[in-house]
Amino acid sequence: MVFFSSVTAKTEAIAREYMAALKGSTTQLARDSGRQFLEPELHDLSEIDFEDFFVAPPKSVANAQFFYLFLIPSYNIDTINDTLLQHLEETHHDFRIDTAPLAPLIGYSVFGFGDREGWPDEANGFCFQAKHLDKYMSKLTGRKRAYPIGMGDMKSGHALRFSEWAGGIHDVLGHVARTRSLGEGVPGSGDAEESDDGEAADEDDGEAQLDLDQVGQSSADSSRPLDDVEDLGKMMGSTDGETLPLAVDFTNYGGLFANTSTKPKATRCKTTAQLGPQVVKEMVAKNSPTYAALTKQGYSIVGSHSGVKICRWTKSALRGRGSCYKYSLYGINSHQCMETTPSLSCSNKCVFCWRHGTNPVGTTWRWVVDAPDLIFEGVKEQHYKKIKMMRGVPGVRAERYAEALRIRHCALSLVGEPIFYPHINEFLALLHNERISSFLVCNAQHPEQLAALKAVTQLYVSIDASNRESLRKIDRPLHRDFWERFQRCLDILREKRFRHRTVFRLTLVKGFNVEDEAEGYAALVDRGLPCFVEIKGVTYCGTSTSSNAGLSMSNVPFYWEVCDFARALEARLRARGLAYSIAAEHAHSCCILLASERFRVAGKWHTHIDYERFFELLEERGADGEWTPEDYMGQETPEWALWGNGGFDPRDQRVDRKGRRIENVVVREQPPGEVW
Known part of the structure; x- marks a missing residue:
């Protein structure tokens, strides 16, 4: 299944073109391996019910497993991306839901589209929403990241980067067809050792992860350079016990994407001061594609x-x-x-x-x-x-x-x-x-x-x-x-x-x-x-x-x-x-x-x-x-x-x-x- 979000229709066009190539690719893999592939499905994130796909995998024919692919542009305006990330956060912290409810998936991978003119590097917010999505999918699937996150600049070179990522996905699907596993170092592969691309943030699944995600969310709206998310995770992990957060009430569905007046409170005062205040966005900024579309x-x-x-x-x-x-x-x-x-x-x-x-x-x-x-x-x-x-x-x-x-x-x-x-x-x-x-x-x-x-x-x-x-x-x-x-x-x-x-x-x-x-x-x-x-x-x-x-x-x-x-x-x-x-x-x-x-x-x-x-x-x-x-x-x-x-x-x-x-x-x- 291929999921995408798009405000200006550029990502949608890429997704539809990729779907045609993916259908041909899976057809060829089915012939070569003798395995059966279901026809790939394309889903616009703004048109689906998240409960149908991201609390548990959708129901399917007997013995069929799904592979999730995401094509996600990052925006500093409010879009369906924010709603999806909020949903994944709530699912991850909901005590009524299993720790890894999407573990039945074969695997997943994410490709992010960004703009290096506005966000020159990852530390300053380049593809930050794709990275957030990759993190939460890793948690919800039990770390079944089948291929590393890909990232491309929409104004230069994204086609080459996307082609490389698509080629990697083809290789992964071929390996799954031949071996019924994702390969060495990935859960479900038969190898007990995890791959080393799991982020430092994944090592701590407690309240510290909440603040890490806030860093990425705010970095897209800030011109001030920040450390890499992984480095911040290490920095937070090394703080003394007095600055570690108290328990956070996750029953408030505002989460880290809500207005600061309703978001959960933590007590890590020193770290919060270091990271700076979270910027409150305009719902429909005048320079946003949403504004242009509505007018x-x-x-x-x-x-x-x-x-x-x-x-x-x-x-x-x-x-x-x-x-x-x-x-x-x-x-x-x-x-x-x-x-x-x-x-x-x-x-x-x-x-x-x-x-x-x-x-x-x-x-x-x-x-x-x-x-x-x-x-x-x-x-x-x-x-x-x-x-x-x-x-x-x-x-x-x-x-x-x-x-x-x-x-x-x-x-x-x-x-x-x-x-x-x-x-x-x-x-x-x-x-x-x-x-x-x-x-x-x-x-x-x-x-x-x-x-x-x-x-x-x-x-x-x-x-x-x-x-x-x-x-x-x-x-x-x-x-x-x-x-x-x-x-x-x-x-x-x-x-x-x-x-x-x-x-x-x-x-x-x-x-x-x-x-x-x-x-x-x-x-x-x-x-x-x-x-x-x-x-x-x-x-x-x-x-x-x-x-x-x-x-x-x-x-x-x-x-x-x-x-x-x-x-x-x-x-x-x-x-x-x-x-x-x-x-x-x-x-x-x-x-x-x-x-x-x-x-x-x-x-x-x-x-x-x-x-x-x-x-x-x-x-x-x-x-x-x-x-x-x-x-x-x-x-x-x-x-x-x-x-x-x-x-x-x-x-x-x-x-x-x-x-x-x-x-x-x-x-x-x-x-x-x-x-x-």
Whole structure:
């Protein structure tokens, strides 16, 4: 198996070219040796679940063993490499897991790509992440390093170095095919003597190793020369007993890659002073490939970890061609809606995510933290810039353009995990102070932050699966206790149901979470008792990363399939004695709304929100005040938005893909009254 990470696609191109050569090489070795080789597999580290490969080898056909190869560029920005290294560190220190859980592997080898202009030698960080990976793989496999780590400078000579390394791998595979072992000096070879390429750090598997790894991590961000890691290991090993560390609590999953406020503490004060402080990175630095990729996709990056992007429905509403489901279901004008996030990072790698694999991921906040007012002013400025760019677009309605220059709503659901931002309550307060309503979406992986959340106009939790295994496959969470976190979030939502408008958002992905899961979802609704349940078919973003995740257009459900699922879920809820019914829909978004009977008054649905009343309650009682969702329940849901009527506002004009008009089906005119 060949694993790679790539931000600029250079390593990916090398990996794919190498895969073709490796297939030919193993085919030839199979013929020469009479052994059977499975077809090599290529895996993008940003698209796999680490639990499937790095806690134990994957399950395979009988008697098959795997050989891991890694092609790893090193970055001084936050990438999937940091997440992988954190995962390996946690696995190594997890007392519940065997000392060498990857020992069943035949072996492994790593090739690192670096830049000698920025990091002239290994002591100054050249290929530092590849070296970290090599160390942890050595520990987790029981020192089954089949071939020494290779390193190449991407700007000069990497092709030759990589060719030499690939040739060595070919020789190793040939030896394994002939002898069924890695050879002399490697565990499992029959020779009791270890090879002498094991690093000095491997001799001590205690807390000292933690500080050694911190050296490599910080060296990439420092222009100050450091000793070689092995020399530092010897230096630390020779310190007197008074400076050796006390026991370190590894139950904090922040580890050595987390913010210094949450990382484990040690007491080796002299050594820490010698090594210098650890540099806290920006999540998305302006000179990083991640920044370039996101801006190319249309995002405006604000500060170092926030983003804003104009929605396609905002553009559509400006031209009078229809609004998004939030307008049909809740009365939000799409042209006055700002879609943003204060955290581009997430703790899941959902198969249906539209992030194109470019956003950072992590389980703890380990980056620079921007002030809430900086983010607030920045996202407003960038949003208005994007709105003004629509001024000359044909078909834009003058009155809607004028209205769009006043933000009335903020959807904190762009990308990433908004609740991950440490000052989310302060950011929400800034929105509300300018009478901007808030819809906040979280992924049910941060229960502490969810419990601490103050006033929000509408609170969403993404419910993407009804059981542990399905959730692991579709959300690919980074937290090991993801299911327990998920359940705790549902319990917190249940507690908040008489304070916030709470919503379960179900994203249906055919082949993952649709078939035979209605009963499981009903059990989750029974546990959380949300005000509303949004059922939405997945939107396929059509990228290569989606294909790598196993998604294609075949995973996008037809609207009739979403309708069938909604009816099935409604029936399961009624069977449990839960008062929920299908209330409204937006067919264009493949979205259906189930609502609690709390929002049906005199036989009429009231799913819309009285936004003015929400702000009055906030001003009267404060963000910690007590009120119920019914206190700011809006007017009757318009008939065209109700279940069975499609959800398209008859005041707008439907068009086909070529901009040609489609005849509207008008149910009746919208009832009088202001729509937010």
